[in-house]
Amino acid sequence: MAQGERTIADASLITVTFMFTDIEGSTALWEQETAAMRVALQRHNVLLTAAVERFGGHVFKTVGDAFCVTFDDAAAALGAACVMQTSLAAETWPTRTPLRVRIVLHTGPAYASAGDYFGTTINRCARLLAVARGGQTLLTSVTAAQVRSALPAGTSLSDMGILRLRDLAHPVHVFQLMHAGLSPSLFDLAEVTGGGKLTAQPLARFKPLDLYDVPTLPAVVVQALRIMQDPRSDAKAVEDVIAPDPAISAKILRVANSAYFGRSRRVATIADAVRVLGFTNVQGMIIGLGAFDAFRTERLSLTDFWKHSIAVASAARFLAPRVDCAADEAFTAGILHDIGKLIFAVQAEQVYQQVLELQRQARVPSLEAERTLFEFTHAEVGQTVAERWALPGKYVAAIAYHHDPAAAEERVTFCALIGLADQAAHAALADQAAVVDDAQRDALQEILRLGPADWQQCVDHLHEATENIDAFAGAIR
Numbered sequence: 001m002a003q004g005e006r007t008i009a010d011a012s013l014i015t016v017t018f019m020f021t022d023i024e025g026s027t028a029l030w031e032q033e034t035a036a037m038r039v040a041l042q043r044h045n046v047l048l049t050a051a052v053e054r055f056g057g058h059v060f061k062t063v064g065d066a067f068c069v070t071f072d073d074a075a076a077a078l079g080a081a082c083v084m085q086t087s088l089a090a091e092t093w094p095t096r097t098p099l100r101v102r103i104v105l106h107t108g109p110a111y112a113s114a115g116d117y118f119g120t121t122i123n124r125c126a127r128l129l130a131v132a133r134g135g136q137t138l139l140t141s142v143t144a145a146q147v148r149s150a151l152p153a154g155t156s157l158s159d160m161g162i163l164r165l166r167d168l169a170h171p172v173h174v175f176q177l178m179h180a181g182l183s184p185s186l187f188d189l190a191e192v193t194g195g196g197k198l199t200a201q202p203l204a205r206f207k208p209l210d211l212y213d214v215p216t217l218p219a220v221v222v223q224a225l226r227i228m229q230d231p232r233s234d235a236k237a238v239e240d241v242i243a244p245d246p247a248i249s250a251k252i253l254r255v256a257n258s259a260y261f262g263r264s265r266r267v268a269t270i271a272d273a274v275r276v277l278g279f280t281n282v283q284g285m286i287i288g289l290g291a292f293d294a295f296r297t298e299r300l301s302l303t304d305f306w307k308h309s310i311a312v313a314s315a316a317r318f319l320a321p322r323v324d325c326a327a328d329e330a331f332t333a334g335i336l337h338d339i340g341k342l343i344f345a346v347q348a349e350q351v352y353q354q355v356l357e358l359q360r361q362a363r364v365p366s367l368e369a370e371r372t373l374f375e376f377t378h379a380e381v382g383q384t385v386a387e388r389w390a391l392p393g394k395y396v397a398a399i400a401y402h403h404d405p406a407a408a409e410e411r412v413t414f415c416a417l418i419g420l421a422d423q424a425a426h427a428a429l430a431d432q433a434a435v436v437d438d439a440q441r442d443a444l445q446e447i448l449r450l451g452p453a454d455w456q457q458c459v460d461h462l463h464e465a466t467e468n469i470d471a472f473a474g475a476i477r
Contacts, residue, residue, distance in 0.1 A: 255285055
């Protein structure tokens with residue numbers, strides 16, 4: 001190897017927004033209208049290059065008529081895509097039919113080496129481009145969350161649902177950029193081929209409307225979270241938002257004074273709770289309480305659900321210092337990790353009862369039962385709703401990947417921590433419905449570099465904390 005030459009081993013990991021573009025039907029156009037296509041492609045290249053440069057993008061590769069571009073800012077990438085589509089639509093083309101370009105945007109980490117990029121983020125872009133249609137601009141939920149408050153004038157995002165794409169282990173939640181002049185014929189996606197096949201016909205299919213019809217977090221919770229994520233806020237600012245809601249204030253004080261936190265003196269005000277317990281702990285309590293109130297069902301008891309979630313939070317906080325994670329953040333992620341199960345309980349309660357029966361009677365793992373009966377798992381559905389609620393990215397990752405932390409990429413350690421805490425909670429609470437997977441537990445311990453002693457100490461800790469966990473669960477009812 002020549003001196004100074006770089007290899008993939010030298011690659012650096014960076015997070016940017018990727019844009020992939022492609023002309024629909026370009027092969028046929030070249031075969032049938034070669035001379036016209038030569039002129040059209042030159043004009044296409046000028047329009048796309050101008051939009052990329054205007055919004056600060058970087059073209060790192062062109063393959064035929066396809067552009068591969070990076071943007072440091074997701075909103076800039078969307079702005080460029082919008083300008084591309086409107087300018088392409090306004091152009092008079094020398095071909096018999098106008099050029100129609102499909103564009104996809106996805107934000108995530110990728111390895112940069114020798115001017116090119118590699119990794120799962122690139123794979124997702126390529127697979128999503130394959131189901132886009134000419135004239136469409138598709139965004140993954142990761143990108144959509146970053147641009148929702150900065151959409152170009154006259155545009156909106158349409159939820160296209162959760163898609164299983166070829167060769168990808170996890171589905172992708174997709175949105176389409178809607179803008180003036182977009183043909184109604186483009187309000188749907190191309191046929192998804194080669195995706196994951198169901199082992200059985202699901203009893204309940206979730207459409208975007210189903211997922212977005214779930215309750216939103218109470219307004220007071222949303223306001224409180226916004227305040228608590230502002231580094232300039234103090235305990236009094238949090239109290240000013242929460243205190244006017246007597247119901248949620250009372251619950252927070254009940255939890256703060258429960259045996260779980262074991263305070264030596266009574267916590268009398270919301271400001272006291274924030275000062276004594278910390279911003280992150282109170283943030284987790286607020287989200288948990290908001291979700292508990294939002295997801296009440298007539299027939300399905302959620303007591304065991306909340307006990308398990310609190311046990312996972314306790315285990316995660318216990319193990320966090322051993323794997324260099326923030327204990328309070330681990331606690332909050334543990335509270336939230338199974339939020340997708342609440343979606344199932346609310347939206348398809350009778351079918352979800354069958355999931356529980358499959359787990360109990362046939363000893364079927366929860367993910368397998370959910371895929372059979374619903375098509376998607378609680379982790380995948382939970383991710384969708386967590387993104388809708390605009391929860392911090394670390395918590396969204398824990399919800400989405402606590403059963404498969406390797407897919408979480410740069411958050412693999414945090415997600416493995418929540419996954420191992422989940423296993424510990426099942427073991428300590430002697431959950432008869434859970435199927436304990438020793439191989440998965442061993443894999444999680446290997447990721448976290450924890451040994452059998454760490455595992456046993458965590459389980460013992462949960463055994464000792466059983467009464468306190470029950471007290472916490474009782475306080476949020």
